[in-house]
Amino acid sequence: MREVAAECASPALLFSGGKDSIVMLRLAEKAFRPDPFPFPLLHIDTGHNFPEVMTFRDKRVAELGERLLVGSMEESIRRGRVVLADPGESRNAHQSITLLDAIAEHKFDALFGGARRDEEKSRAKERIFSHRDAWGQWDPKNQRPECWSLFNTRLKPNEHLRVFPISNWTELDVWQYIAREQLEVPTIYFAHDREVVERGNLLMPVTVVTPPRDGDKVVTKRVRFRTVGDMTCTCPVASNAATMDEVVLETAAVTVTERGATRLDDQTAEASMELRKKEGYF
Amino acid sequence: MSAEVTPLTTSIDTLRFSTAGSVDDGKSTLIGRLLFDAQAILEDQLATLKGATIKHGHVDTGEPIDFSLLTDGLIAEREQGITIDVAYRYFATPKRRFIIADTPGHEQYTRNMVTGASTAHLTIILVDATRGLTIQSRRHAAIAGLLKIPHVVVAINKMDLVGYAEDVFVRLRDEFAPFLAQLGFVEVTFIPVSALKGEMLANRGEAMPWFTGPTLLETLETTQAHQAVEQPFRFSVQRVARSKFGEMSNLRGYQGRLDGGAITVGEDVTILPSMLEAKIHSIQTYAGPITRANAGEVVTLVLDQQIDVSRGDMLVKHGSGADGLGAMPVVADRFAADLCWLDTTPIDLNRRYWIKHTTRSTRAVVESIEYRLNVETLEETVETFPKIQVNDIARVTVACQQPLVFDAYTDNRATGCFILIDDTTNRTVAAGMIQGVAK
Numbered sequence: 001m002r003e004v005a006a007e008c009a010s011p012a013l014l015f016s017g018g019k020d021s022i023v024m025l026r027l028a029e030k031a032f033r034p035d036p037f038p039f040p041l042l043h044i045d046t047g048h049n050f051p052e053v054m055t056f057r058d059k060r061v062a063e064l065g066e067r068l069l070v071g072s073m074e075e076s077i078r079r080g081r082v083v084l085a086d087p088g089e090s091r092n093a094h095q096s097i098t099l100l101d102a103i104a105e106h107k108f109d110a111l112f113g114g115a116r117r118d119e120e121k122s123r124a125k126e127r128i129f130s131h132r133d134a135w136g137q138w139d140p141k142n143q144r145p146e147c148w149s150l151f152n153t154r155l156k157p158n159e160h161l162r163v164f165p166i167s168n169w170t171e172l173d174v175w176q177y178i179a180r181e182q183l184e185v186p187t188i189y190f191a192h193d194r195e196v197v198e199r200g201n202l203l204m205p206v207t208v209v210t211p212p213r214d215g216d217k218v219v220t221k222r223v224r225f226r227t228v229g230d231m232t233c234t235c236p237v238a239s240n241a242a243t244m245d246e247v248v249l250e251t252a253a254v255t256v257t258e259r260g261a262t263r264l265d266d267q268t269a270e271a272s273m274e275l276r277k278k279e280g281y282f
Numbered sequence: 283m284s285a286e287v288t289p290l291t292t293s294i295d296t297l298r299f300s301t302a303g304s305v306d307d308g309k310s311t312l313i314g315r316l317l318f319d320a321q322a323i324l325e326d327q328l329a330t331l332k333g334a335t336i337k338h339g340h341v342d343t344g345e346p347i348d349f350s351l352l353t354d355g356l357i358a359e360r361e362q363g364i365t366i367d368v369a370y371r372y373f374a375t376p377k378r379r380f381i382i383a384d385t386p387g388h389e390q391y392t393r394n395m396v397t398g399a400s401t402a403h404l405t406i407i408l409v410d411a412t413r414g415l416t417i418q419s420r421r422h423a424a425i426a427g428l429l430k431i432p433h434v435v436v437a438i439n440k441m442d443l444v445g446y447a448e449d450v451f452v453r454l455r456d457e458f459a460p461f462l463a464q465l466g467f468v469e470v471t472f473i474p475v476s477a478l479k480g481e482m483l484a485n486r487g488e489a490m491p492w493f494t495g496p497t498l499l500e501t502l503e504t505t506q507a508h509q510a511v512e513q514p515f516r517f518s519v520q521r522v523a524r525s526k527f528g529e530m531s532n533l534r535g536y537q538g539r540l541d542g543g544a545i546t547v548g549e550d551v552t553i554l555p556s557m558l559e560a561k562i563h564s565i566q567t568y569a570g571p572i573t574r575a576n577a578g579e580v581v582t583l584v585l586d587q588q589i590d591v592s593r594g595d596m597l598v599k600h601g602s603g604a605d606g607l608g609a610m611p612v613v614a615d616r617f618a619a620d621l622c623w624l625d626t627t628p629i630d631l632n633r634r635y636w637i638k639h640t641t642r643s644t645r646a647v648v649e650s651i652e653y654r655l656n657v658e659t660l661e662e663t664v665e666t667f668p669k670i671q672v673n674d675i676a677r678v679t680v681a682c683q684q685p686l687v688f689d690a691y692t693d694n695r696a697t698g699c700f701i702l703i704d705d706t707t708n709r710t711v712a713a714g715m716i717q718g719v720a721k
Contacts, residue, residue: 260326
């Protein structure tokens with residue numbers, strides 16, 4: 001983070017209110033306090049986020065006294081930048097447009113993200129300092145070699161970097177760190193009763209944007225979220241883990257990957273994250 | 283992930299290791315199998331893997347799961363049946379966490395190896411027992427030697443195809459050992475394995491009772507990750523904090539990481555290259571001030587007086603100080619280095635590159651090429667008009683616009699390494715290891 005602050009003209013830190021970006025904020029505090037962060041926070045809001053997470057986001061930002069910028073998908077849709085196939089379509093994959101528009105508007109040259117290499121196969125091959133061309137695209141075949149701790153931050157006009165300081169952390173590392181640092185997280189990370197519909201091996205939450213379909217059987221289950229993202233594609237898992245220690249223990253014993261257990265968007269094709277990333281996704 | 287992991291224990295250490303080799307050597311199979319046997323493959327990954335085996339797998343082996351597909355992630359890679367770039371994998375046993383940098387062996391071999399292995403504690407060299415030592419085995423070892431990776435494991439793979447014969451293992455070991463001995467590794471371990479059948483990876487198996495050494499996983503679990511090498515104090519200033527410290531709030535804080543040694547409040551330091559001197563007033567961290575910082579720690583150092591220090595400067599201790607570890611770094615604008623050329627455009631002695639070394643960036647030219655290293659024989663090839671291309675390794679002389687503050691790479695990896703960047707394409711074109719001042 002200090003390297004980016006020293007070498008890049010206009011960085012920003014992506015903060016969604018999720019656990020990985022919560023860790024990122026603590027790392028930024030460690031890197032820069034007592035000074036304010038030398039960059040704003042940026043949230044790409046699909047308009048379909050869990051309300052508990054949005055409440056948490058604003059609370060955390062206020063506590064830190066930092067500046068939050070919001071890239072709104074509602075706004076992108078209103079301006080015709082994003083066109084949904086139908087109103088019910090998941091907005092998740094379309095976030096790239098709003099994100100790239102925010103980067104262009106604010107002339108950001110580096111964005112910190114909390115992505116981890118253990119999440120997904122295409123992430124596993126991404127650099128810590130990941131170069132994006134003027135179209136915001138990732139070229140997995142042409143990545144800059146990354147040797148020792150020497151990071152190449154040179155850019156041409158309109159290009160930018162995505163920087164992933166916790167690339168080498170696992171889901172368990174994240175929870176252990178949150179427990180150790182006693183960081184607050186949105187309440188939906190802990191076990192609670194929620195109305196869900198069982199769809200395949202996933203539990204689809206019943207929300208305003210994901211109402212039950214005809215014939216769906218709505219049941220109330222004890223669940224928690226392993227990841228928090230867009231409501232249309234993020235599913236909770238059955239769990240009784242109500243405390244931080246229980247979440248850590250449960251994470252240590254999981255038998256299904258984080259994205260496999262929770263994400264509808266990754267199940268459409270074997271390599272859909274790779275395709276989204278090439279288009280400028282997080 | 284094994285349920286035996288003590289979940290609240292963050293204190294277990296991490297071993298970073300790299301693998302290199304081609305699909306033909308069974309490298310992807312070895313990693314996939316190791317993860318599977320170490321219970322690090324989760325149910326949904328296994329289901330995907332089984333599906334992928336039917337779709338893309340090498341069914342000729344007769345195994346239900348093609349473990350090589352676990353590490354071949356990208357669409358383009360599957361189409362071509364090759365691995366394009368370094369993939370990182372993570373697993374843990376009750377004893378240790380592991381970070382694997384899995385580097386492909388086909389194209390861009392040196393480039394990928396340098397990327398994957400520059401920070402590794404250990405590297406696994408795969409040798410196919412049916413084919414014997416190849417150019418690539420030697421190349422891999424030579425690069426690992428140049429990068430000063432301390433530990434090497436030579437996995438003699440596909441033992442199942444040679445009837446698990448001890449003499450095949452012994453012959454290959456005896457053939458390879460003298461070459462490895464020239465490269466200065468701390469430790470070299472030979473292990474006969476069958477990645478396909480899972481012999482001698484996480485499980486000892488029954489097929490090779492003649493082998494009494496540790497299995498691959500046992501070796502990974504017990505290898506010393508951090509050498510307790512005493513190094514002189516080195517601190518490259520990464521960034522100057524905006525806040526000021528001290529009773530009068532007039533002292534600047536210098537942020538960075540200790541690249542060697544230790545520092546205590548009250549000690550004298552010299553700022554290089556300016557040669558200005560000061561005392562350590564305080565050591566600041568997020569958790570509050572501390573009195574002593576050690577190698578690898580990231581801190582903010584506050585000096586007892588206002589002097590001119592900026593990003594790229596290095597703080598060191600005076601001469602041969604009381605700690606008896608006094609070697610000062612070199613301050614020079616010319617030096618000799620081993621260069622791994624990583625870009626498809628060959629080296630150009632007329633070009634000015636950007637050099638990034640510690641936290642300093644400046645202009646540099648490659649003045650001359652002393653020799654090209656033949657990595658298969660370790661011979662130094664002197665040519666009249668050498669053309670250093672991608673994957674070549676050469677001994678060169680580099681001249682910089684501003685002086686650098688450096689140690690030989692052998693003495694300190696962090697203050698002895700650098701990269702060259704092409705100022706037209708912005709690509710990282712070379713990774714270098716400083717050997718010393720230029721002749």
